Amino acid sequence: MKSTTPFWAFSGIAVAAMLAGATPTLAEDTITIGFTASQTGKLNNDSTAQLRGFELWRDEVNAAGGIKAGGKQYKINFVTYDDESQNTRVQQLYTRIIVQDKAQFLFSPYSSGLVATAAIVSEQYGRVMLTTGGAEEKPHRLGNKNLFQMYSPASQYLAGALLALKEKNPQPKIAFVYEDDPFSKAVAQAVRDLAKKDGLTLSLEESYSGSTTDFGPIINKVRGANADALLGGGHYADGATMARQLHDQNAGLKWVTLLVAPDSPNFATLGDAAVGISVPSQWEPQVSFKPDFGPTAAEFTKRFSDKYKIEPGYHAAGGYAAGMILQHAIEQAGSIDQAKVADALNKIDVTTMFGRTKFSTDPKEHGLQIGHEMVLAQWQKKDGKLVKEVIWPKAAKTADILY
Amino acid sequence: MIAILASVLDGVLVGAVYGLAAMGLTLIWGVMNVINLAHGALTVFGMFALYFLASVLGLPPYSAVPIAIVAGFVCGVVLYWIAVHRIIGRPELMSLLATFAVNMVLIGVGTALWTTSPFNVPVTLPGFTWQGYTFTGTHIMAAVLAGVLAGLLYLFLHHTRVGKAIRAVAQNREAAELSGIPTKQILSMAFGLGVALAAVSGTLIATMFPFTMLSGEAYQLKSFVVTVLGGLGNPAGALLGGIALGLVEGLSTPFMPVSWIPILEFGLFVFCLMAFPRGIFALSKG
Numbered sequence: 001m002k003s004t005t006p007f008w009a010f011s012g013i014a015v016a017a018m019l020a021g022a023t024p025t026l027a028e029d030t031i032t033i034g035f036t037a038s039q040t041g042k043l044n045n046d047s048t049a050q051l052r053g054f055e056l057w058r059d060e061v062n063a064a065g066g067i068k069a070g071g072k073q074y075k076i077n078f079v080t081y082d083d084e085s086q087n088t089r090v091q092q093l094y095t096r097i098i099v100q101d102k103a104q105f106l107f108s109p110y111s112s113g114l115v116a117t118a119a120i121v122s123e124q125y126g127r128v129m130l131t132t133g134g135a136e137e138k139p140h141r142l143g144n145k146n147l148f149q150m151y152s153p154a155s156q157y158l159a160g161a162l163l164a165l166k167e168k169n170p171q172p173k174i175a176f177v178y179e180d181d182p183f184s185k186a187v188a189q190a191v192r193d194l195a196k197k198d199g200l201t202l203s204l205e206e207s208y209s210g211s212t213t214d215f216g217p218i219i220n221k222v223r224g225a226n227a228d229a230l231l232g233g234g235h236y237a238d239g240a241t242m243a244r245q246l247h248d249q250n251a252g253l254k255w256v257t258l259l260v261a262p263d264s265p266n267f268a269t270l271g272d273a274a275v276g277i278s279v280p281s282q283w284e285p286q287v288s289f290k291p292d293f294g295p296t297a298a299e300f301t302k303r304f305s306d307k308y309k310i311e312p313g314y315h316a317a318g319g320y321a322a323g324m325i326l327q328h329a330i331e332q333a334g335s336i337d338q339a340k341v342a343d344a345l346n347k348i349d350v351t352t353m354f355g356r357t358k359f360s361t362d363p364k365e366h367g368l369q370i371g372h373e374m375v376l377a378q379w380q381k382k383d384g385k386l387v388k389e390v391i392w393p394k395a396a397k398t399a400d401i402l403y
Numbered sequence: 404m405i406a407i408l409a410s411v412l413d414g415v416l417v418g419a420v421y422g423l424a425a426m427g428l429t430l431i432w433g434v435m436n437v438i439n440l441a442h443g444a445l446t447v448f449g450m451f452a453l454y455f456l457a458s459v460l461g462l463p464p465y466s467a468v469p470i471a472i473v474a475g476f477v478c479g480v481v482l483y484w485i486a487v488h489r490i491i492g493r494p495e496l497m498s499l500l501a502t503f504a505v506n507m508v509l510i511g512v513g514t515a516l517w518t519t520s521p522f523n524v525p526v527t528l529p530g531f532t533w534q535g536y537t538f539t540g541t542h543i544m545a546a547v548l549a550g551v552l553a554g555l556l557y558l559f560l561h562h563t564r565v566g567k568a569i570r571a572v573a574q575n576r577e578a579a580e581l582s583g584i585p586t587k588q589i590l591s592m593a594f595g596l597g598v599a600l601a602a603v604s605g606t607l608i609a610t611m612f613p614f615t616m617l618s619g620e621a622y623q624l625k626s627f628v629v630t631v632l633g634g635l636g637n638p639a640g641a642l643l644g645g646i647a648l649g650l651v652e653g654l655s656t657p658f659m660p661v662s663w664i665p666i667l668e669f670g671l672f673v674f675c676l677m678a679f680p681r682g683i684f685a686l687s688k689g
Contacts, residue, residue: 041617206662208661212621217410217656218661220657221656248537248611270525
């Protein structure tokens, strides 16, 4: 009779290997944080910067021994997938991250549209999620209890730009041209309200699809409206194309503020087309907040630049700050219990290199960011080199407004 | 009124490039009944050709035009033998799946190499300003080159032996083979030519606008509309179709929100398929 031992031995090993692969066993002193990043698809540029912010924070915390809470020291473990910049993937992957990968805490994907989708899943499972890269206010007005927003909300994005513009020209003719995505639409609604309040008129209002590749027809409309200022944009690809065409077609504008795109260091590849373009920014490397804990903006900028060979924009800083705030909340809670950490986040009112962070505890807008303030940055030429300067608010400015 | 004229002129200039982009798609369909779903991705490789030749190697931007044509042709012939040859004469769904797979591979490789971050190649050519509206030199040059390349394609197809062989294969492959035409080689050359046209249109587009690895999708969709307007399989009609699409965009912009234009374009697409299934400009095939 043949021995069956080798067969059973191999089967046993195979089953054990499969079980080990299906449910990774983690040491007790590990916190798993799950999120998706847009490694492919149209949001890749900004999402990658955010991902690097998360990773830099994780590496620094782990190198320092981990997060201390309740007498334990927890190392950070990330579970992350590519969401392909698509809502459907976000929905599937956040469910997987919670149910299968057993993530204890969540970071959001990048962009308001994807954040809104992820927020439905995170709330369904009662997981604390720090949203960064999403400024839309709507998810916070739906009664969510575990969602905490790092960015200033969309309504504040162009408020500084309108004030700065009004100082240079009390009665500007404004063309407002924005992408038809949830974030830009939320900004648009706020601009309409602010313009009405400030007695400003919008001489042209146009929305465009995110896949627009030629802004020539829109620029002709801007010309036709005799506008001297343009506000709007959406995300990186469309914003960069619009800026280049505004320059090439000499649109005759004295002021251009675009959302998101000009904040990326890549925007400098537009050369002269970038000069004078301003961008509402959640953070700039020049800001000089005195942090209650963690690095200063200058220290963070140096560490990030050393690691990734590129200067951080606000997406990267937002990612890093989300990590710091979660870490602080866990330390304050002295536990990794969801309810205790959520409670600590509700009580947070701190200043980091990203600025002040405080979440609304009003049930009508729970988790909305109410502490953070934005700045307005502008691309200017200094000694033949393109640099981004802070021009608003006046208290934070590093250069005068180029108008 | 001036705003409308400026918009129309702008539309015609960009439309000529849409036409060039669609010419490759329609040529491949006309010759071998293959809808090349990798067309957009191949257009993007033409854009990257400009980036590497002009921005990285520092060559004059328009030197990328002949290089993109040659490299596109070689790439097309190779792709034909790898992915298209086996599905010639098979049901159309197979060619759709095969070229879609090529499309996914190309986008995957491109994203891994260059991410989906935008690239910009600053090309400065003097344009002209009329009543405050500026028409850039790059737009004018792209439209002129699109017209020249369309003319050269016409001469090639009608006045060279290879061109006539391509048209013969398009009209009746069996008869062409019986006449001694090496149809396999001719098909691969036609596919190469189609890809060369996609690549060079990408190069010209990149002189005007920044681009990402995913930009091809928008141009591929426009190419489908142009192809239907101009008549499936009719390269001369494609140029006219492109200009017509540019005109529609230019004429409608002053009167309606820009976000409605894709709806208008695809409405036109459906209308053409129903009313003129052979295309508005279906003068002759091949």
